[in-house]
Amino acid sequence: MTNSIKAVIFDVFGTVVDWRTSVSNHLAPALAAKSIDIDPLELAVFWRGRYDPAMNKIRTGERGYIALDQIHLENLEQTLEHFGLDQLFNEDEKAQMNKAWEHLNPWPDSVDGLTALKSQTIIAPCSNGSIALMTRLSKFGKLPWDCILGADIAQNYKPHPDVYGACCKALRLKPQEVMMAACHNNDLKAARACGLATAFVPRPTEHGPNQTTDLSAEQDWDIVADDFKDLAEKFKNLN
């Protein structure tokens, strides 16, 4: 029996790349250069913590769509203010710090797994990152996408249903012909509600060694894989 899935679309932050240590590593020299004695990991985690509330204003219509690059910069300013550092960095330095999100390291299995999957089907990010951000991030990490989909295409943010719908429409595929892959159960739940197939890949250290969320599949997702290489294998055997 032939696999009816014609494209697999991916969450990126957490699922494909390790934002936590990468952002921290990007911030470290900027802090060190000014002899700031704050753990860059703490800054990275606080910064990322502003992500969802900021997008929520757009999901609810309280604010019109703006690209994640801009949201990240605003959130960086709030983060620096929170740590009492806002007077220490000029606009150019903040723009440079914001580029952290374009320099996120893929998990060790990501590129090999995506490459194996790309020989079987269309692969694309379905991320809240903009086309600009995903393009640069993917170039940095050598992620072999067939195209870039996600928030910019929909002018909205996951888990709003518009985003999954817009990705299917952009590929001219029915939702049941598209599989969403993520390490976040709530992302898959939203995709399933839109009619997409689903694949779960755990990333048990996305939030560090003491992570308590998303350690395992919380529903009977169509595929539950150990990592991206396992995902490519399981996709091959999907009925």
Next chain:
Amino acid sequence: MTNSIKAVIFDVFGTVVDWRTSVSNHLAPALAAKSIDIDPLELAVFWRGRYDPAMNKIRTGERGYIALDQIHLENLEQTLEHFGLDQLFNEDEKAQMNKAWEHLNPWPDSVDGLTALKSQTIIAPCSNGSIALMTRLSKFGKLPWDCILGADIAQNYKPHPDVYGACCKALRLKPQEVMMAACHNNDLKAARACGLATAFVPRPTEHGPNQTTDLSAEQDWDIVADDFKDLAEKFKNLN
């Protein structure tokens, strides 16, 4: 001196791929299967001839944006009717013929040239093809784009200025940081009017052995290259 261009965006039909012989080759077995004695090349050229008038209705606002996949199908129906063949093919067969546009062979230098350029800068199609069409066409021809831009992003068709503008905006770049590459002088003229840099690569047999148009650069484009490998070399030395 460092090159200030941060992305090169490409016309695709004609510039990157040879639509004329590819579409003809795709149609040939469909005609042969029904013992239709019409040159498939003649059909391909007539079909392509309906392309610009159909898009023009959208550029002028006479018709709302629809993806090129749909325009190609409508134009195929008109083409079959013109040749008195419209009763001979059912919907599925016509859909299969329409897939010709997803199976266009790159010119011999395209993939090597794009690969060489990709190591220097962001590369993306700025085609009138939809994301769906460009994704499948690129997968077929192994075109190593960093992302897919073009008509779908702008919801309009080249040479309308919205398309060039939307591509720059999607990459968060200024027009002067983006170079448009094409084998059509009018595409470059429109891109230059929007502030983009320009690169001309002749494709003297796009329209067959007796081609009379676009045989050479008609303005002082920023780069005039012999082929894509030469383009990648000249880009490297751009000041």
